[in-house]
Amino acid sequence: MKAYLIQMLKEIALLGAIRDKIEISSIELSNQIDTSQQTASRYLLELDKKGMITRELGIKKQLIQITDLGKTTLQEEHLQYQQIFELTNRIYISGKVVSGIGEGSYYTEQINYIKQFQEKLKFKPFPGTLNIEIKHIEKNKIRLVKKYNAILINEFKNNNRTFGGVKCFHAKIENIKGAIVLPIRSHYSNILEFISPYFLRKKLKLKDGDFVKIIIFLKN
């Protein structure tokens, strides 16, 4: 979504086009966003094409209303500004259950990890992680979480292999306690790994594609 289209959509929303149809001409909109009538017209066409607004062209002006898709787009923007200015000590993320590549199980079976989890998180993790695919927009939240003081699980060597350190945060998934695990050395991924004392797929009757809600607790 181009930045100028979001700006235009926001202007239309400020005029009240989320609740009602608003009557406005392209020239009025062009004055509002300080551009030409032609550009305002083009923006409206683009927003219409993307399904962000509906239009009823009359002989004079046009009736414009923002669609659910358009509203969702603006809400995602709003969420980002809330994160910037209104952040509290909890972060809410929703995502979709997906199958991992089996690495999670391997990791959570390492005795050195298990010891640290028990000591620092106060629970013994069930072998394996539950992988949650989060929306692109929500990746911002993960980046932000990473800035906070995490519970650190140190790296260690086992025979010839090095197991990297991870950052953990206490979290809940559908109200079941556990933690999220973020590898220290990794790019921002859209997969969140959740560990818990329970076999979550069974306890929560989860299958791939199910949507779940996660709350991450930040320490400070």
Added chain:
Amino acid sequence: MKAYLIQMLKEIALLGAIRDKIEISSIELSNQIDTSQQTASRYLLELDKKGMITRELGIKKQLIQITDLGKTTLQEEHLQYQQIFELTNRIYISGKVVSGIGEGSYYTEQINYIKQFQEKLKFKPFPGTLNIEIKHIEKNKIRLVKKYNAILINEFKNNNRTFGGVKCFHAKIENIKGAIVLPIRSHYSNILEFISPYFLRKKLKLKDGDFVKIIIFLKN
């Protein structure tokens, strides 16, 4: 301010650059906003030039922090989204006292207006209006206010002249009660007219250029 620069600034803020300096490379930022390294670099140069961010270029990556100006810019965006999704029954506007062209006094001395003000607003306005110049960004709020059910003051004729109808909203200026007056037939102006039972310039010791805070009360 170009839309893409605000978007970039928001992304940097999401990484925590309002509180602290963050260490990030142009290529990491380019991945985040889905563009090339060169474009991300150019955006940073533009933001720096506008005084929105400060940068410390090292041999590797760069330390970026958002300036007060940058923060203010983002807060204005945030305010707009709050207006869209969190609107309550009060609207807060700040502005600067300016001198009008003397028309306000003429209007508020018309007996027909005075009668209506007394009946509908429950106070007798002091002759003249206090003119408040609002920032461009705040004009959105006025547009929104206009969508609400106002207290209507009807138009009337006096000899050969027609006095147009106005919309009023109960309001407070620096905690002194009164009302704002919006001409029904007018384009969106950046001047807000405030009426009150008192001579506000004296009561509040106001002179041109002073900043004041206004609260507008919406009926529903």
Added chain:
DNA sequence: ATTACTAGTAAGCGAGTAT
């Protein structure tokens, strides 16, 4: 590794204007 310049290409803009 980085940042950011150059230059060629693509996208966006708005005056004029058809509808």
Added chain:
DNA sequence: TATACTCGCTTACTAGTAA
């Protein structure tokens, strides 16, 4: 009145690469 097309001009983009 409107909206929105064409087209010449400007701005923005990125591959290549210097520093």
